[in-house]
Amino acid sequence: MRIPCPLCGPRDLREFSYRGHAVGLDRPAPDAGETAWDEFVYLRENPAGPTQDLWYHEAGCGAWLVVERNTVTHEITGARLASEAAS
Amino acid sequence: MSRLIARAPAEGLTPLDADGTTLIELPMEPITAISPFAGQEKAVNAALKPLGLRFPKPGQSLARGKARILWTGQDQAFLIGVAPPEIPGAALADQSDGWARLRLTGALAEAALARLVPLDLRTGAFPLDATARSLLNHMPLSVTRTGTDSFDLMVFRSMATTAVHELDVAMRSVAARQDGG
Numbered sequence: 001m002r003i004p005c006p007l008c009g010p011r012d013l014r015e016f017s018y019r020g021h022a023v024g025l026d027r028p029a030p031d032a033g034e035t036a037w038d039e040f041v042y043l044r045e046n047p048a049g050p051t052q053d054l055w056y057h058e059a060g061c062g063a064w065l066v067v068e069r070n071t072v073t074h075e076i077t078g079a080r081l082a083s084e085a086a087s
Numbered sequence: 088m089s090r091l092i093a094r095a096p097a098e099g100l101t102p103l104d105a106d107g108t109t110l111i112e113l114p115m116e117p118i119t120a121i122s123p124f125a126g127q128e129k130a131v132n133a134a135l136k137p138l139g140l141r142f143p144k145p146g147q148s149l150a151r152g153k154a155r156i157l158w159t160g161q162d163q164a165f166l167i168g169v170a171p172p173e174i175p176g177a178a179l180a181d182q183s184d185g186w187a188r189l190r191l192t193g194a195l196a197e198a199a200l201a202r203l204v205p206l207d208l209r210t211g212a213f214p215l216d217a218t219a220r221s222l223l224n225h226m227p228l229s230v231t232r233t234g235t236d237s238f239d240l241m242v243f244r245s246m247a248t249t250a251v252h253e254l255d256v257a258m259r260s261v262a263a264r265q266d267g268g
């Protein structure tokens with residue numbers, strides 16, 4: 001599997017580590033309430049199709065990426081810097 | 088008072104030679120990490136201008152006289168070979184003692200690195216002055232093409248012995264295959 005890093009170009013999977021769904025970028029406010037925090041910490045979609053994950057380009061540029069991948073075909077369809085996705 | 092003896096990271100481990108392809112340790116030079124603050128790229132470029140350099144783009148390295156600057160990650164570059172100028176728009180960190188710097192030169196250099204580095208380092212994909220962060224087997228690596236058959240490699244100082252060992256095995260393996268073919 002190769003991930004197209006926006007800074008480094010297409011790179012081998014071994015250079016990256018995985019965190020989880022990109023919902024991690026949408027952290028609720030501290031006072032958002034129990035429901036919002038319960039969803040953020042514990043509840044995840046389980047899509048058959050496109051999804052977005054956070055990957056860390058640990059052995060490359062050191063950037064966090066939002067990687068789009070298809071859970072059915074395993075195709076990687078894009079990646080962008082998390083710093084830009086979050087702003 | 089104890090006498091401390093300065094040692095280079097790979098002291099005594101190089102030079103190595105495999106069929107004319109050589110591995111040497113580069114002399115210890117000042118290495119400074121430069122991380123521009125948000126929106127300060129212009130100020131950083133202005134500060135580097137007296138050296139004939141600017142902040143490099145991803146994958147780019149620039150050399151002028153004794154000084155080389157190479158991109159080493161998101162919003163980070165290493166200035167090597169000269170003391171850093173005042174750069175008000177950036178965080179600077181002295182990395183001089185943190186890295187082992189090696190130079191692999193010769194006809195078998197690409198083939199040896201192909202065994203250890205998950206990148207296409209052939210000239211077409213990785214031309215002169217191209218630089219990348221990647222892996223040397225399991226070690227974090229900075230690799231820069233400094234000649235038609237020459238690469239400068241940087242690994243963490245603590246991994247110098249392992250890096251030289253890995254490169255030695257790869258160099259001898261590709262040399263042996265050549266002899267057999």
Ligand SMILES: [Zn+2]
Nearest residue numbers: 005008060061
């Ligand atoms: Zn990268």
